[in-house]
Amino acid sequence: MRVVLTIIGKDKVGIIAGVSNTLAECNINIININQNIMQGFFNMVLIGDMSEATVSLQEAKEKMHALGAKIGVEIRMQSEEIFTAMHRV
Amino acid sequence: MLFNTKDILETTRMITENKLDVRTITMGISLRDCGHSDIKVTAQKIYDKICQKAEHLVKTGEDLEVELGVPIINKRISVTPISMVGESCDANDYVPLAQALDKAAKAVGVNFIGGFSALVDKGYTKGDRNLIASIPEALAVTDIVCSSVSVGSTKCGINMDAVKQMGEVIKLAAERTADRDAIGCAKLVVFCNAVTDNPFMAGAFHGVTEPETVINVGVSGPGVVKNALEAVRDGDIGMVAETIKKTAFKITRVGQLVAQEAARRLNTQFGIIDLSLAPTPAIGDSVAHILEEIGLESTGCPGTTATLAMLNDAVKKGGLMASSYVGGLSGAFIPVSEDAGMIAAVERGCLTLEKLEAMTCVCSVGLDMIAIPGDTSASTISAIIADEAAIGMINNKTTAVRLIPVPGKGVGDTVEFGGLLGYAPIIAVNNFSAEKFISRGGRIPAPVRSLTN
Numbered sequence: 121m122r123v124v125l126t127i128i129g130k131d132k133v134g135i136i137a138g139v140s141n142t143l144a145e146c147n148i149n150i151i152n153i154n155q156n157i158m159q160g161f162f163n164m165v166l167i168g169d170m171s172e173a174t175v176s177l178q179e180a181k182e183k184m185h186a187l188g189a190k191i192g193v194e195i196r197m198q199s200e201e202i203f204t205a206m207h208r209v
Numbered sequence: 210m211l212f213n214t215k216d217i218l219e220t221t222r223m224i225t226e227n228k229l230d231v232r233t234i235t236m237g238i239s240l241r242d243c244g245h246s247d248i249k250v251t252a253q254k255i256y257d258k259i260c261q262k263a264e265h266l267v268k269t270g271e272d273l274e275v276e277l278g279v280p281i282i283n284k285r286i287s288v289t290p291i292s293m294v295g296e297s298c299d300a301n302d303y304v305p306l307a308q309a310l311d312k313a314a315k316a317v318g319v320n321f322i323g324g325f326s327a328l329v330d331k332g333y334t335k336g337d338r339n340l341i342a343s344i345p346e347a348l349a350v351t352d353i354v355c356s357s358v359s360v361g362s363t364k365c366g367i368n369m370d371a372v373k374q375m376g377e378v379i380k381l382a383a384e385r386t387a388d389r390d391a392i393g394c395a396k397l398v399v400f401c402n403a404v405t406d407n408p409f410m411a412g413a414f415h416g417v418t419e420p421e422t423v424i425n426v427g428v429s430g431p432g433v434v435k436n437a438l439e440a441v442r443d444g445d446i447g448m449v450a451e452t453i454k455k456t457a458f459k460i461t462r463v464g465q466l467v468a469q470e471a472a473r474r475l476n477t478q479f480g481i482i483d484l485s486l487a488p489t490p491a492i493g494d495s496v497a498h499i500l501e502e503i504g505l506e507s508t509g510c511p512g513t514t515a516t517l518a519m520l521n522d523a524v525k526k527g528g529l530m531a532s533s534y535v536g537g538l539s540g541a542f543i544p545v546s547e548d549a550g551m552i553a554a555v556e557r558g559c560l561t562l563e564k565l566e567a568m569t570c571v572c573s574v575g576l577d578m579i580a581i582p583g584d585t586s587a588s589t590i591s592a593i594i595a596d597e598a599a600i601g602m603i604n605n606k607t608t609a610v611r612l613i614p615v616p617g618k619g620v621g622d623t624v625e626f627g628g629l630l631g632y633a634p635i636i637a638v639n640n641f642s643a644e645k646f647i648s649r650g651g652r653i654p655a656p657v658r659s660l661t662n
Binding site: 203 | 212213214216217218220221225275276277278279459462463465466470
């Protein structure tokens, strides 16, 4: 399963490092990252591959939630299927 | 497949800020094989079958919620109309069957079960009579059982005996739950042209043309539509309709995904997607606020019916291509107590029962979740039902009445149902009498437009 992470929050040092470290701990491979800063706000969309993951999506979400709380950004993690359904005919 | 960041953030914003959700996954379960001469055996068979078929329903819904990141608010069950299931029993009182539904629904963890129902468009069978007589007590002694009675259709005309009786049943249900602001009536719908695959409560039941089990999904998203319309404030009405269509398409695609996946995991058939804008009392989840965003000072003012007609049609057009099977009620809902904008419109004196009746001509369902004075007579309630059924019959559409005559309360009072059912100011009713018309009984013949063969 491929997952989409959206990370939104006030920009600071170490957001990408934190997210990619946590993904590595879960053995989730990063396929694509798209990131920018708009008016001091950090926006990132990351697509990951969970086929070799060592944790369930629920567990990965909990880890990301904890990380988000720690570094002060909002991290959402969803199956890519919902985006395919909504944006591809 | 890689995505455009803008698309991804749009979806995320719909969920986080605009309250996009899948309103309900409803599992339809046939109980046609549960009949028995002993009502205790029937009740047991009903309980066992629901618990077996719906065992994994709630878990599946929760799993999908985690994976897709979209809230799935309700997991529900609809069953074969109990008038048919109970018909073979020797007993005349079907309350034990309602209790079996309540117990089974609680055991599998759903929040409503619909199907304590009878279809009497043309007349009563023994089971229909028993069921309807049991409704007030059944709704008082159960918590999550919903009841519906179909009293007419375009093909059959209107059963005026049933219309008369349902006015009385609504009064009895109110009295029987007077200590809880007549909550019994919030779980009771009277239909014309009832739909057999509707996933929404309180009117859901599993029709006789349905398979053994089926998954029907109701989508929602008034907040998403309102937000999209904020971007076209300078556009003409064609642009407004186009924006609603595009938004409805996206919302429905999410419902389609959830429905297909839920049906696959539950090893059953995907029935339909109900393309509805279903509001909740939460701020930002209101159909009335969409109408006001389009340009009405307050819902209920002149122009409301036209605006609603356009909204309802655009939702359907957008949703149709997004789903392989569309059914149910499919349209905008206008329940009063469940929509913050509708409540406010009633409170400021702009939205009346008569305007609501006009609105039901152009949207799905009908006079829904409307609290009326407790001293409204049974015949007046029956007459309101007759008017609404006539709109449905002549226009070949579903109409419904869910009125709550709150004992001891009058215009100016408010009634609180809690949760998704919301709260409502009591609305004035025209009390000139239709007693003579209602007491005639009999049947309104099917209209000319039923003769389409």
